[in-house]
Amino acid sequence: xxxxxxxxxLGLEGLTREEIEFVLDTAVTFKEVLERPIKKVPTLxxxxxxxxxxxxSTRTRISFELAQKRLSADTVNxxxxxxxxxxxxxxxxxxxxxxAMKIDMVVVRHASSGVPYFLTQCLESSxxxxxxxxxxxxxQGLLDLYTIREKYGKVEGLRVVIVGDIKxxxxxxxxxxxxxxxxxSVAVCGPSTLLPVEMEKMGVEVYTDLNKALWGADVVxxxxxxxxxxERGFLPTLREYSRLFGITKExxxxxxxxxxxxxxxxxxxxxxxxxxxxxxxxxxxxxxVTNGVAVRMAVLYLLSGQQEEAVA
Amino acid sequence: xxxxxxxxxxxQLGRVLARISHEISERNAGAKNLVVVGIQTRGAHLARRxxxxxxxxxxxxxxxxxxxxxxxxxxIETRPDRPVVKKTHIPFSIDEKIVILVDDVLFTGRxxxxxLDELIDFGRPRAVQLAVLVDRGHRExxxxxxxxxxxxxxxxxxxxxxxxxxxxxxxxxxxTDKKRARR
Numbered sequence: 001x002x003x004x005x006x007x008x009x010l011g012l013e014g015l016t017r018e019e020i021e022f023v024l025d026t027a028v029t030f031k032e033v034l035e036r037p038i039k040k041v042p043t044l045x046x047x048x049x050x051x052x053x054x055x056x057s058t059r060t061r062i063s064f065e066l067a068q069k070r071l072s073a074d075t076v077n078x079x080x081x082x083x084x085x086x087x088x089x090x091x092x093x094x095x096x097x098x099x100a101m102k103i104d105m106v107v108v109r110h111a112s113s114g115v116p117y118f119l120t121q122c123l124e125s126s127x128x129x130x131x132x133x134x135x136x137x138x139x140q141g142l143l144d145l146y147t148i149r150e151k152y153g154k155v156e157g158l159r160v161v162i163v164g165d166i167k168x169x170x171x172x173x174x175x176x177x178x179x180x181x182x183x184x185s186v187a188v189c190g191p192s193t194l195l196p197v198e199m200e201k202m203g204v205e206v207y208t209d210l211n212k213a214l215w216g217a218d219v220v221x222x223x224x225x226x227x228x229x230x231e232r233g234f235l236p237t238l239r240e241y242s243r244l245f246g247i248t249k250e251x252x253x254x255x256x257x258x259x260x261x262x263x264x265x266x267x268x269x270x271x272x273x274x275x276x277x278x279x280x281x282x283x284x285x286x287x288x289v290t291n292g293v294a295v296r297m298a299v300l301y302l303l304s305g306q307q308e309e310a311v312a
Numbered sequence: 313x314x315x316x317x318x319x320x321x322x323x324q325l326g327r328v329l330a331r332i333s334h335e336i337s338e339r340n341a342g343a344k345n346l347v348v349v350g351i352q353t354r355g356a357h358l359a360r361r362x363x364x365x366x367x368x369x370x371x372x373x374x375x376x377x378x379x380x381x382x383x384x385x386x387x388i389e390t391r392p393d394r395p396v397v398k399k400t401h402i403p404f405s406i407d408e409k410i411v412i413l414v415d416d417v418l419f420t421g422r423x424x425x426x427x428l429d430e431l432i433d434f435g436r437p438r439a440v441q442l443a444v445l446v447d448r449g450h451r452e453x454x455x456x457x458x459x460x461x462x463x464x465x466x467x468x469x470x471x472x473x474x475x476x477x478x479x480x481x482x483x484x485x486x487x488t489d490k491k492r493a494r495r
């Protein structure tokens with residue numbers, strides 16, 4: 001493969017194993033750049049990228065911004081709370097105005113699924129999904145795959161369990177599509193109120209008993225309980241959730257040797273994961289963050305190859 | 313397969329590398345402050361051989377690194393292809409060193425321009441000297457080599473093909489008339 005055949009990255013659904021590996025291989029070289037004395041290359045000089053974050057974010061926004069700066073792109077950050085969104089401007093008008101200022105790429109996060117796709121319909125720029133509703137968060141999925149591959153040398157054949165709030169999780173969806181494409185076996189586990197119906201159709205095993213799910217797994221990806229997306233009624237109490245679905249040191253005995261604990265952050269310490277497990281040597285939570293910058297550099301770099309076709 | 317005109321065979325290529333190594337040690341009065349950095353892919357292989365020859369010649373270990381200059385190219389935006397970039401690995405400080413930059417073919421000079429920019433991001437060398445196996449002319453930038461294996465006058469439409477054992481199972485330099493797909 002010599003070329004990434006897409007102009008936008010909206011999700012991992014539909015990407016082939018070869019395409020995903022191409023992104024991960026490219027990210028390996030960017031990770032090396034991040035170890036250099038000057039962690040910056042002139043690759044995307046002259047490119048202007050807007051970070052359009054309609055939802056709060058620490059990691060993803062800073063990770064994208066660092067990735068852009070380390071590729072020498074010009075970046076503009078957009079926060080709705082201090083913009084004309086407050087004056088009632090529609091999303092479409094906002095982005096078309098931004099594009100009128102000659103931008104090349106938009107990184108977008110929004111509470112509604114499908115917003116990145118909508119932007120591809122009204123803009124010429126490349127669109128990168130940085131999380132849309134409960135749909136996908138493809139760069140998180142890619143950095144999780146990168147982190148797994150970095151540790152085990154492969155993804156194929158591993159058993160990965162995604163635990164927690166599957167219903168509200170775009171991270172879970174991107175992970176499932178990516179892991180399946182790479183040949184891992186995937187299970188999800190959570191309280192039945194937080195498991196979408198027909199989850200099996202995505203080709204995963206579904207558990208409501210954490211001990212059964214963890215048995216024989218290599219990787220546990222612990223999701224954050226997205227309290228901000230929950231209306232009342234999903235969980236009786238946080239304490240019960242923590243007791244039934246929290247990853248504790250005792251439960252780790254069920255896993256395969258050389259297991260790995262992942263979490264996309266931010267962590268609710270003591271709810272979905274105990275501090276002891278989150279800070280253990282088997283936890284790669286901070287490695288995920290480091291790899292995130294390299295993976296996002298790879299995505300920006302590969303999509304920039306499509307500028308030419310955008311003109312045609 | 314395009315018809316190739318042979319320019320250097322394995323033994324000739326070996327002698328050329330030996331001569332360049334002698335020139336390098338002569339000009340720098342030994343190899344004490346030298347490091348060798350090759351440009352991926354074939355320049356990196358040639359660099360390793362040159363560092364080995366220099367080490368043997370001077371009886372000390374000459375450090376060798378490799379560099380992929382893709383991220384520093386000046387035509388990235390106009391090229392739609394994005395081949396996976398090879399390794400950049402310079403496991404030593406280049407500050408105050410004399411860096412011997414090695415590439416297989418010197419053509420427009422744009423690769424060397426990119427390599428110089430990348431090198432400078434790794435430190436501040438005392439000097440950079442350029443060693444190439446083949447100089448084929450047609451420079452587009454004011455760049456020249458300090459050590460040249462062979463000058464080959466070419467036309468724009470020709471291509472110089474360098475093969476090295478490490479990557480191509482043979483050592484040779486040849487010339488073809490029609491441009492093949494870029495490697």
